Amino acid sequence: MIASNTGLQTSPDPRAQPREFLEHLYRVAVDRALPLSTMGAYLPAPPKGRTLVLGAGKAGGSMAQALEALWPADAPLSGLVVTRYEHIPPRPEGLPQRIEIVEAAHPVPDAAGEQAAQRILALAQGLTADDLVLCLISGGGSSLLVLPAEGLTLADKQRINKQLLDSGAGIGEMNCVRKHLSRIKGGRLAAACAPAKVVTLTISDVPGDDPAIIASGPTVPDESTCADALAILDRYRIEIPAPVRASLESGALETPDPKDPIFATNEVHLFATPQQSLEAAAAAARAAGIEAHILSDEIEGESREVGKVHAALARAVAHRGAPFARPCVILSGGETTVTIRPRQPGQAKGRGGRAGEFCMGLAGALMGQASVWALAADTDGIDGVEDNAGAFVAPDTLARAQATGRKLSDHLDRNDAYGYFDAIGDLLVTGPTHTNVNDFRAMLVL
Incomplete structure (x- = not known):
């Protein structure tokens, strides 16, 4: 465990515990908004x-x-x-x-x-x-x-x-x-x-x-x-x-x-404000020895498409070390949207919200990119109307989902992020946080 000056006692080691480290940054962001x-x-x-x-x-x-x-x-x-x-x-x-x-x-x-x-x-x-x-x-x-x-x-x-x-x-x-x-x-x-x-x-x-x-x-x-x-x-x-x-x-x-x-x-x-929470998360990352970059606290657009853009950035960092050097955390906030697709006859109703939809778009575009982990979550602790705050993405997300019989395109077609990430244990469930500064997204590139 690494000492932290963010108001929490310790930060997980980002290299050994990337998922726990991203959740730590989320909780720091939430704490700043209480x-x-x-x-x-x-x-x-x-x-x-x-x-x-x-x-x-x-x-x-x-x-x-x-x-x-x-x-x-x-x-x-x-x-x-x-x-x-x-x-x-x-x-x-x-x-x-x-x-x-x-x-x-x-x-x-x-x-x-x-x-x-x-x-x-x-x-x-x-x-x-x-x-x-x-x-x-x-x-x-x-x-x-x-x-x-x-x-x-x-x-x-x-x-x-x-x-x-x-x-x-x-x-x-x-x-x-x-x-x-x-x-x-x-x-x-x-x-x-x-x-x-x-x-x-x-x-x-x-x-x-x-x-x-x-x-x-x-x-x-x-x-x-x-x-x-x-x-x-x-x-x-x-x-x-x-x-x-x-x-x-x-x-x-x-x-x-x-x-x-x-x-x-x-x-x-x-x-x-969202910017203040992103700045708190950035400070926590730097305290753990990871440089942090805030893209914007005002990102809007279709969630899955925003996920694809974030994936392109993460891949550029992973492949070329530009525009940011590795290791780093890339943070963003704002309020994306989800356009609900009409269901086909006999198709099950999808479950999920903006954060989960972003993660599906991100995972699909990353295509299993090594050394990239991500978390997207709503800072109120509820993604849409479900019981999760958001979801995680890891280099093996697509492979683990495929092993359970989940096909990403099917879940995108019915806006079913909850079902996709629940099947592989990658939902972030926090319960209500008692604050709300909207979307929180963090990508860790090692």
């Missing part, structure tokens, strides 16, 4: 009036608990936060609960999320200029905080959300639609809180760290328009009720824009 150690620097002083906490996201439970621990014990604090099912961390012993935490569904919203959104919007009513609203926002809030616009039902929102997820639309496109079909997203929650001051504390899970995209920006101004949302719906051939289409066409569902005075005194603080 709120308790980073949120405190951004907390305002208690106000003259009351302090109300509202929030939504996969990290909502840990953010609420961190705030309870960091907020002065003698200062009043109350509110409501919604997080994903089974994403409430164990409560530290002796920590009083001052913020209610409820659970709802992700990535397709459910009635619990709608009820939570209704309650949050109700809590925002009747505030004064002496009051403070602390909004805890993290990735996943778009699905967890669902309040359909006039003319839409929850069933409509569920259908539209699922079609967007399956279409291959980017996160910015999906959240543009979500904002304009909601009564709480796209700055509308901030409008409901006025005239109270709103301080948004957020963990970024989106390329570019734009607060207007994180959880569809419930407390920040929105520069997108109804026309933008309509164009996206038409591009991906997603049907909406005729009255709602008419409302988009007329501009009746426009969101508050940056010129709106309701945002004049509000603040937004990003205290955990």
